[in-house]
Amino acid sequence: MRITNRVSLFWAIMINEFKIISREPGGLLILIIMPYLVAGGMAAMASFFTRVNGVDFIRQFIGFEIIMVSVIMVQTGARFLNEERSGGRLEALMATPVSMYMVLFATSIVMVLVNVGAYVVASLPIVYGTFGLSGLVRLIPSMIIVIVGLMPLYGIGLALAGLVIRIRDVDALMNVVTSLITVLSGATYPLYVLPKWISAVVVAMPMYQLYQSTLSIIMGGGVSALIYGLAASTVAYLMLGVFTYGRIEKSVLKAGIR
Amino acid sequence: MVGLRRVCLRLVLGKIVLEFERGVRVLFSKPAENIAFIISTPLWLAFFILTLRGYGVIKLSSVDLQLFLWVAYAFSLYTTWLWAFGHGIMDEGYDGVLEYILAGGEDLLTHFIGWGLSLVTYELMDLVVIAGSFAILFNTRVSLINPPLLALSLVLVTLELLFISVIYSMLVIKLRSNWVITNIIQFILPTLGGLIPGEVNNYVEAINKYSPIAYPVILMRESALGINEINVSITTQLAYSLFTILALGALAWVIVDITTARLRRSGQLSLY
Numbered sequence: 001m002r003i004t005n006r007v008s009l010f011w012a013i014m015i016n017e018f019k020i021i022s023r024e025p026g027g028l029l030i031l032i033i034m035p036y037l038v039a040g041g042m043a044a045m046a047s048f049f050t051r052v053n054g055v056d057f058i059r060q061f062i063g064f065e066i067i068m069v070s071v072i073m074v075q076t077g078a079r080f081l082n083e084e085r086s087g088g089r090l091e092a093l094m095a096t097p098v099s100m101y102m103v104l105f106a107t108s109i110v111m112v113l114v115n116v117g118a119y120v121v122a123s124l125p126i127v128y129g130t131f132g133l134s135g136l137v138r139l140i141p142s143m144i145i146v147i148v149g150l151m152p153l154y155g156i157g158l159a160l161a162g163l164v165i166r167i168r169d170v171d172a173l174m175n176v177v178t179s180l181i182t183v184l185s186g187a188t189y190p191l192y193v194l195p196k197w198i199s200a201v202v203v204a205m206p207m208y209q210l211y212q213s214t215l216s217i218i219m220g221g222g223v224s225a226l227i228y229g230l231a232a233s234t235v236a237y238l239m240l241g242v243f244t245y246g247r248i249e250k251s252v253l254k255a256g257i258r
Numbered sequence: 259m260v261g262l263r264r265v266c267l268r269l270v271l272g273k274i275v276l277e278f279e280r281g282v283r284v285l286f287s288k289p290a291e292n293i294a295f296i297i298s299t300p301l302w303l304a305f306f307i308l309t310l311r312g313y314g315v316i317k318l319s320s321v322d323l324q325l326f327l328w329v330a331y332a333f334s335l336y337t338t339w340l341w342a343f344g345h346g347i348m349d350e351g352y353d354g355v356l357e358y359i360l361a362g363g364e365d366l367l368t369h370f371i372g373w374g375l376s377l378v379t380y381e382l383m384d385l386v387v388i389a390g391s392f393a394i395l396f397n398t399r400v401s402l403i404n405p406p407l408l409a410l411s412l413v414l415v416t417l418e419l420l421f422i423s424v425i426y427s428m429l430v431i432k433l434r435s436n437w438v439i440t441n442i443i444q445f446i447l448p449t450l451g452g453l454i455p456g457e458v459n460n461y462v463e464a465i466n467k468y469s470p471i472a473y474p475v476i477l478m479r480e481s482a483l484g485i486n487e488i489n490v491s492i493t494t495q496l497a498y499s500l501f502t503i504l505a506l507g508a509l510a511w512v513i514v515d516i517t518t519a520r521l522r523r524s525g526q527l528s529l530y
Contacts, residue, residue, distance in 0.1 A: 029438060037442075041445060042309050046310050049318070051314075056312075171291060172288070172290035175294040175298050179297075179298035179301035183304055188305075193311055194308075
């Protein structure tokens, strides 16, 4: 397939996915208001025990935003494949000459753009309110960090997408994955409260690296050293995702979809 | 006349029991989902407490943990009823199940009540899992000062949430993105519904005291912990709770009646 054909195919898949997402404008609204509801609710709870200051709140707010986009990113590929299977289109899709990697990447890129858009829109008022114009300027590099940081999560999502082709109880799997990603994010609590081995797991996860890198920029601390960890994670988790998905897809193509 | 009334009652109760049985079968037809729930609940609780730590809350007393246990349970009740039941009704509407029920000569409210009551099994599983998680994570044993009152309050909470979910689902079923509203309501309803203990501050105590839907949830906490949160006698709280449930039940009956008439007239419940 020529490169121009590949690009136009990629674009067509993206447009199709975007049209599906834009059918539910309420979903986009939730992406924007949810961090306020959750961070605000938790701040209200915490305020009964201690004094919550603005910096604490913004740290937690960014943390909840990172958790939310991470969960969505990890689930995107798996949810897409599950919907295709439920609609009876997965076998036909896999039988086409188009690589499933391209299909999954194009649909996920749309989700990356939506997530980053929601992150910027949701953060605008609170960052401007706390740091003024300089905060708004810092949102731009943080946006780039978020785009990069979603890539290793896409890798994890790819591995999950492979699992989803094999198993039927997708909702159950997603429930467990969501709670695990949330707890292991390290985005809303200090790491020293955890046992050492769990802290080590959290530091190795892209959610923590993404959170710390984004927060450092938003708070005016410059680029965090964890950015190198994030770069390494991007390569490692993408390889893991491609390898896992490839292995499972190969076996499914031989045996058929159950 | 008396005999006829008994036959009618037996018929209605029989149908509710049938719906109850069907609901229980559906709930337990996917064991993987129940296992996932059992695994994820302690993780969510750990995350909640860790996040409080992130806000600078260093120490929680055993009373605080007990209160959190009942807050967690009340929140899970609201979530279960709004999502599993409320959205379940809407899904049945979109899939045409409600129209089939009507076409079979059945009553929608009977279907909702029977199916809703089957969620009691889920509620009890919720309580066991949350109590178990608190015991494992925080070494906190459930305090049960007044078990009969706790059982009664659970019945009251169940009936209240059943009717609220029916009313809610019938009102928003025609909206395109109703899950967005459910997400928002999931936070607003518990706040007005006694989720936050009155001990935390005077504003919350005032909300709990003057919000009629808060009483059953507060009773649940009071019966477990033996603390009178809002300085209102238990008898008065019970009376208010019963009155609220009766009012909600009547409202649910009227709204389901209107929906049924609309369904019979147009033959279509939703836009889908």
